[in-house]
Amino acid sequence: MNLSERKWCGWGLKQSPDLLKDKRNSFWNWLRELSGFTELPHTLPVDINSISLNEPTLPSTLISELETKISQGKITSEPIERIIHARGKSYLDTLALRSGNLPDVPDIVIYPQTKEEVIEVIRWALFNNVAIIPFGGGTSVVGGVNPIKGQNHIGIATLDLREMNRLINIDTKSRIACAESGIEGPHLEELLQKEGFTLGHYPQSFEFSTLGGWVSARGAGHQSIRYGKAEDWFVGAEIISPPGPWKTEAFPASAAGPQIKDLIPGSEGTLGIMTDIEFRIHPLPQEKYYNAYIFPSFEAGIEASRQLMQTDIPLAMIRLSDAQETFFYTAMQMGGGDPSSLPKFCLMLIGLEGDSPCITAGRQIIESIFANHQAISLGEGIADQWFQQRFLLPYLRDEMLDYGLGVDTLETATRWNQLLDLHEAIHKAIQETIENDPDQKPQFPIVMAHISHAYLDGASLYFTFVFPRSLKDPSQQWHRIKNSASHVIRYHKATISHHHGIGTDHKQWLTGEKSALAYELLRQIKYQIDPKNILNPGKLF
Amino acid sequence: MNLSERKWCGWGLKQSPDLLKDKRNSFWNWLRELSGFTELPHTLPVDINSISLNEPTLPSTLISELETKISQGKITSEPIERIIHARGKSYLDTLALRSGNLPDVPDIVIYPQTKEEVIEVIRWALFNNVAIIPFGGGTSVVGGVNPIKGQNHIGIATLDLREMNRLINIDTKSRIACAESGIEGPHLEELLQKEGFTLGHYPQSFEFSTLGGWVSARGAGHQSIRYGKAEDWFVGAEIISPPGPWKTEAFPASAAGPQIKDLIPGSEGTLGIMTDIEFRIHPLPQEKYYNAYIFPSFEAGIEASRQLMQTDIPLAMIRLSDAQETFFYTAMQMGGGDPSSLPKFCLMLIGLEGDSPCITAGRQIIESIFANHQAISLGEGIADQWFQQRFLLPYLRDEMLDYGLGVDTLETATRWNQLLDLHEAIHKAIQETIENDPDQKPQFPIVMAHISHAYLDGASLYFTFVFPRSLKDPSQQWHRIKNSASHVIRYHKATISHHHGIGTDHKQWLTGEKSALAYELLRQIKYQIDPKNILNPGKLF
Numbered sequence A, B: 001m002n003l004s005e006r007k008w009c010g011w012g013l014k015q016s017p018d019l020l021k022d023k024r025n026s027f028w029n030w031l032r033e034l035s036g037f038t039e040l041p042h043t044l045p046v047d048i049n050s051i052s053l054n055e056p057t058l059p060s061t062l063i064s065e066l067e068t069k070i071s072q073g074k075i076t077s078e079p080i081e082r083i084i085h086a087r088g089k090s091y092l093d094t095l096a097l098r099s100g101n102l103p104d105v106p107d108i109v110i111y112p113q114t115k116e117e118v119i120e121v122i123r124w125a126l127f128n129n130v131a132i133i134p135f136g137g138g139t140s141v142v143g144g145v146n147p148i149k150g151q152n153h154i155g156i157a158t159l160d161l162r163e164m165n166r167l168i169n170i171d172t173k174s175r176i177a178c179a180e181s182g183i184e185g186p187h188l189e190e191l192l193q194k195e196g197f198t199l200g201h202y203p204q205s206f207e208f209s210t211l212g213g214w215v216s217a218r219g220a221g222h223q224s225i226r227y228g229k230a231e232d233w234f235v236g237a238e239i240i241s242p243p244g245p246w247k248t249e250a251f252p253a254s255a256a257g258p259q260i261k262d263l264i265p266g267s268e269g270t271l272g273i274m275t276d277i278e279f280r281i282h283p284l285p286q287e288k289y290y291n292a293y294i295f296p297s298f299e300a301g302i303e304a305s306r307q308l309m310q311t312d313i314p315l316a317m318i319r320l321s322d323a324q325e326t327f328f329y330t331a332m333q334m335g336g337g338d339p340s341s342l343p344k345f346c347l348m349l350i351g352l353e354g355d356s357p358c359i360t361a362g363r364q365i366i367e368s369i370f371a372n373h374q375a376i377s378l379g380e381g382i383a384d385q386w387f388q389q390r391f392l393l394p395y396l397r398d399e400m401l402d403y404g405l406g407v408d409t410l411e412t413a414t415r416w417n418q419l420l421d422l423h424e425a426i427h428k429a430i431q432e433t434i435e436n437d438p439d440q441k442p443q444f445p446i447v448m449a450h451i452s453h454a455y456l457d458g459a460s461l462y463f464t465f466v467f468p469r470s471l472k473d474p475s476q477q478w479h480r481i482k483n484s485a486s487h488v489i490r491y492h493k494a495t496i497s498h499h500h501g502i503g504t505d506h507k508q509w510l511t512g513e514k515s516a517l518a519y520e521l522l523r524q525i526k527y528q529i530d531p532k533n534i535l536n537p538g539k540l541f
């Protein structure tokens, strides 16, 4: 991990890869037209050196005291460190960073090296009433790492876990590995794959997010059908909480009462700092088969996805774009397209991974199901191209922000029989809110979605929306869009997040989603473990 | 459900099916020799009519008050009802019932008909400080339904849920059904299979246990590899708790914080009464393939099981008996056998269920794995026979008890790389405790085990042990055996129960297994929902 190679207020590396290539000009021109601009504005972020921060509120004596206890790790209050740890990667976060208006930044950033140092930090924070913000890759898109104080807290320390990045052991028989929580995706996979194994967790943020962040936010990788969502591949953890260090259960299965380990995925750092995490691993698959198909409608694609999910074949991925998204990506490749004659067809990418005989059986079953839905195979080339580019798309967001646009995503999950209705309703809500924006009206709103993760009983829907940004109050504009979509999600009894988490942004929807009693229970669990609320205050609760 | 056809103090129907047939005499003679008796004692249960019960401590005015609120359901304090609800089906329970010495029985038994009636019962119990014992099939083998009062409770009411047995709906697209919790196995499967679906949960107690009991105790059916353990197929529930009725989350997947629904499986009635339960269903499989194999050793069988579990084939079941169990079942079929020349080979039953092409691929993979472990196929006949007789074995227990013997089972789970050691250690602990029993010493102790449920990372071990029963203090004798095995389980960091649950019998092992912090959390969750401890007091906590 070399932070100096990374952008301070956007996605990924300063040296962004080039996604658009020779279609660059025509693509931006096309987006400009859709958005209704005669010329795309230039709306660049401020210079990082121009940002002035408040003085730390943490007394320097306390910082020195902590320094005596952290001999291997690092403690810093350099402005750049405080800035890059001031926000995650949500649209709101990015707006805030780009504006340079950061009244709330952590007082210090701590990089512990060992479990023992984390224990010292928690003890110190508990004794002195300091808010601790666990920080993995900081790629949260729900405000999960934002520096918020609780009542009576005298300061904020962000705990960046990325120096704790060792692979501790691999049990190839039981197929469980153990690693420190701060390890980033590429590093972890490199170490595992050297031994012939994989965790198989590839979120779009893979390159810059961490094992601990994946579990904390109940994340999902592209191949979650095969490798599981974080809560599925998570086996157990060692956790440092205010009452002390502890280990969760970690059995293949157990009937010894409810498993407390089940409360850890999704706890977003509010119940403790995970130091060591055990997780399932798989040998690299004998064979992979990825292909792309066109379906005559989203409905046909959904029905085929459902049927596929309910077979016994070794699926790894189903990714079904709606007509709008299919159109958008085609336009991106072509440098444009006519939105008034939107075709109805939908792109599906599917992936199989596993034992060769099962893949052979799988391909046979796929063909027979797809034949009933008038699917047309596009061949493995398109799927390959997606595979190569799958981590590049987020770079486009920063460019859009530079050009006066706004872009965000939101996601949910529901049962198969409700998926089509929900898709339509969310689409309508977002589109109408964008169209009726008091500040900025686009020519053609870009609202698109895909099924990103599928299950026996249902699937997730992942929406992307691009809009001309209100320069008056972009945050209010975003809240209007987000609220209208969230209301629809709640009304349809779907979940407010399938894999992004709650953080600050989804908090208000939790009671309705979980029931008052269940949410109160969660609050009590939090209170029991962390009565002084030093662990990531303001998130989830 | 016709309770009058069922035994009051043993397993199943009064009209027991005949498992031993023409081998009856030789089998008992053989068991007599192994146990070291010159003649098997006759130790029959008391006559139910000779049992005298304490008067109910619940004032009759309170019972009448409740009667005004339960118009459709039934409330009874008939002695026979109080007796058959006084215990579950554990060895200790059965000893107690057979002895007729029952100082603790419920004051009344309530059979609610509707959710609303359950709400009334809980309100009434809360207001009047009455302990409520949720009762499904009453097949708990860990003391889960025993009538225990909490502090300040003035009486005990057992809530038999078996009149709440309706299938509420089937969503064939999302493959989720909803049923009332008191529905028994055969009734539920009949209704589902009429529509072409199955839940596929077939514990050995299938015929007499209920949907609610399966979830509450985190049960496992024989085909759990395919259909899941209860916590896997459990989707969500409607629950009546002291603060009121509520519904758990029930999404295909969610990142909206920890899912409170995960606390329900294994909660053993201590957090609320589940009324409606949603669960996954599957279409009846296109094809089934069951076969039996002989392995040269338990170790070879374990290794082959592990390899099988880590393929992509549609496995439904792996059941690997150790040499002792293989020998015992062979002897049962043959009417005897020489235990001093115990062969080493081990029987494995395997089952595949699913789509035909995947089964074909599966059989091919099985053959190639098994060839490396010198496995010999016995043909489908043996597997078939097991399938036919799989619910009959428990009837043998009552006969053993009639003949001065004791018999019990216990189970655990651990990772593949620890399985062989754990098996040996538990076996040794049980055998030595039986051999050194101060009251009764067998000729050849019968201690046997099988792998009953398998996972990617490990498997469960299920032990059965038969021993000459101490007639002085059979309960103490059992505690000696149980303790020695439980110590070994704890020492090896395995779980104290894979699918039986905690109830009263495993409580003392929970803190060690879960960590003090996790167990305290569970207690606080309980306290939060049920501060007056009216829900199944004395179980789990």
Ligand SMILES: Cc1cc2nc3c(=O)[nH]c(=O)nc-3n(C[C@H](O)[C@H](O)[C@H](O)COP(=O)(O)OP(=O)(O)OC[C@H]3O[C@@H](n4cnc5c(N)ncnc54)[C@H](O)[C@@H]3O)c2cc1C
Residues within 6 Å of the ligand: A011, A088, A089, A090, A133, A134, A135, A136, A137, A138, A139, A140, A141, A144, A145, A161, A181, A182, A202, A203, A204, A205, A208, A209, A210, A211, A212, A213, A214, A215, A216, A217, A218, A219, A220, A221, A222, A268, A269, A270, A272, A273, A274, A275, A394, A499, A500, A501, A536, A539
């Ligand atoms: C462009 C982009 C694409 C994305 N794509 C995906 C995707 O495909 N799938 C997906 O699931 N998510 C995706 N995300 C969201 C984000 O990457 C995930 O939530 C990820 O799991 C966060 O990991 P992180 O290491 O960055 O955690 P952070 O953002 O640093 O932290 C996330 C939460 O976990 C807590 N935390 C972190 N580490 C620990 C620890 N060791 N102990 C206790 N608490 C801890 C933090 O306090 C915070 O509340 C995407 C985000 C972006 C910006």
Ligand SMILES: Cc1cc2nc3c(=O)[nH]c(=O)nc-3n(C[C@H](O)[C@H](O)[C@H](O)COP(=O)(O)OP(=O)(O)OC[C@H]3O[C@@H](n4cnc5c(N)ncnc54)[C@H](O)[C@@H]3O)c2cc1C
Residues within 6 Å of the ligand: B011, B088, B089, B090, B133, B134, B135, B136, B137, B138, B139, B140, B141, B144, B145, B161, B181, B182, B202, B203, B204, B205, B208, B209, B210, B211, B212, B213, B214, B215, B216, B217, B218, B219, B220, B221, B222, B268, B269, B270, B272, B273, B274, B275, B394, B499, B500, B501, B536, B539
């Ligand atoms: C011969 C025999 C074989 C067995 N084989 C297996 C096996 O193969 N696999 C397996 O998993 N188990 C097995 N068991 C154990 C037992 O059958 C299981 O624990 C079963 O799940 C219990 O179901 P039940 O309906 O009888 O529940 P009960 O015994 O009535 O209750 C079990 C627990 O759940 C609570 N409860 C019941 N219903 C509800 C409800 N609606 N709401 C809230 N709480 C409730 C009770 O209070 C109790 O604590 C076996 C038992 C016997 C005697």
